Amino acid sequence: MVFLSGGYRVKIYDNQPGQASRAIAEIRKQVEELQEAQMLRGNLSASEQLSQLSSHDDLSQALEGAFFVQECVFEELQAKQAVFQAVENHVGEDTVLSSSTSCLMPSNIFSLVQNPKRCLISHPVNPPYYVRLVELVPHPATLPTAMEMAFELMKEVGQAPVRLRREIDGFALNRVQYAIIAECWRLVKDNVISVKDIDLVMSEGLGMRYAFIGPIETMHLNAPNGLEDYLGRYREGMRRVLSSFGPTPEFDGEAAARINKEICEFIPSDQENLSARRERRDQLLMRLAKLKK
Ligand SMILES: NC(=O)C1=CN([C@@H]2O[C@H](COP(=O)(O)OP(=O)(O)OC[C@H]3O[C@@H](n4cnc5c(N)ncnc54)[C@H](O)[C@@H]3O)[C@@H](O)[C@H]2O)C=CC1
Numbered sequence: 001m002v003f004l005s006g007g008y009r010v011k012i013y014d015n016q017p018g019q020a021s022r023a024i025a026e027i028r029k030q031v032e033e034l035q036e037a038q039m040l041r042g043n044l045s046a047s048e049q050l051s052q053l054s055s056h057d058d059l060s061q062a063l064e065g066a067f068f069v070q071e072c073v074f075e076e077l078q079a080k081q082a083v084f085q086a087v088e089n090h091v092g093e094d095t096v097l098s099s100s101t102s103c104l105m106p107s108n109i110f111s112l113v114q115n116p117k118r119c120l121i122s123h124p125v126n127p128p129y130y131v132r133l134v135e136l137v138p139h140p141a142t143l144p145t146a147m148e149m150a151f152e153l154m155k156e157v158g159q160a161p162v163r164l165r166r167e168i169d170g171f172a173l174n175r176v177q178y179a180i181i182a183e184c185w186r187l188v189k190d191n192v193i194s195v196k197d198i199d200l201v202m203s204e205g206l207g208m209r210y211a212f213i214g215p216i217e218t219m220h221l222n223a224p225n226g227l228e229d230y231l232g233r234y235r236e237g238m239r240r241v242l243s244s245f246g247p248t249p250e251f252d253g254e255a256a257a258r259i260n261k262e263i264c265e266f267i268p269s270d271q272e273n274l275s276a277r278r279e280r281r282d283q284l285l286m287r288l289a290k291l292k293k
């Protein structure tokens with residue numbers, strides 16, 4: 001949907017028979033609903049965007065003419081390795097091959113690829129149509145031209161790409177996200193705060209600021225004379241609090257059961273309720289994205 005909004009021809013392949021055509025039906029439904037709600041991205045109408053979309057049960061047909069591949073298969077290393085081995089047989093030397101992986105290292109994913117110079121990670125953030133960040137992470141052999149091409153493509157289709165200078169486990173987004181999750185989990189596990197309230201700490205606290213400015217700029221703006229002033233005021237407190245971070249908590253056992261019970265109390269886990277809350281989330285994210293323009 002993001003690439004369609006940028007006016008590109010998009011060809012979908014899935015190795016489950018019928019899955020790609022089901023995706024087409026779902027995308028058509030969503031694109032038409034977005035246009036109805038005046039939330040459709042890009043300059044083309046829903047019908048113009050959908051005319052650029054096709055599904056294929058044959059991988060070579062799907063790849064014919066492709067200059068960029070966005071792999072989106074299961075988060076399983078062997079599955080991704082097999083996909084890129086197959087894909088490489090049907091594309092030109094210059095076609096950029098990218099993976100959506102959240103956490104698998106590019107040097108592992110592309111380890112079986114003959115020409116890894118054109119391979120990289122382009123990690124979106126769920127839901128990518130409304131959260132525009134894309135992390136571009138190079139394989140050790142990735143050419144700068146491949147990173148540059150992916151960066152320009154993502155900008156062109158309205159995403160917000162960032163570039164990592166080298167691969168690292170979890171990239172940037174999930175390293176930060178998991179550090180936050182670890183401390184939130186610990187505070188709830190240790191009965192310091194409830195699940196609902198720790199989520200409000202983010203959504204009504206840090207998230208309000210981080211929706212517009214990042215952590216470092218927040219520090220810079222939080223003290224009269226900028227970042228150095230902030231560090232002068234809070235360096236000791238930061239050191240003391242950070243030194244209290246114990247080992248990574250276990251995400252299972254009694255704490256997990258209790259936390260799951262609590263979240264299901266304020267977000268009932270019936271599918272209808274979850275779908276309604278996702279729809280509300282997406283509307284708010286789209287309004288926030290428009291506000292930030
Ligand atoms: N959905 C999202 O918003 C985000 C997803 N990701 C990453 O994207 C990838 C996909 O995750 P989901 O979106 O949850 O998709 P999913 O796991 O729901 O679906 C994966 C699809 O890949 C297909 N597939 C599996 N093996 C295949 C093969 N060998 N050839 C062709 N198709 C194959 C399956 O039939 C299935 O339709 C994962 O690596 C995930 O970490 C990362 C960030 C955001």
Ligand SMILES: O=C(O)[C@@H](O)C(=O)[C@H](O)[C@@H](O)CO
Pocket residue numbers: 101102124125126127174177
């Ligand atoms: O929050 C995210 O989008 C990231 O942690 C991910 O990359 C995870 O894969 C997952 O949320 C994507 O569905």
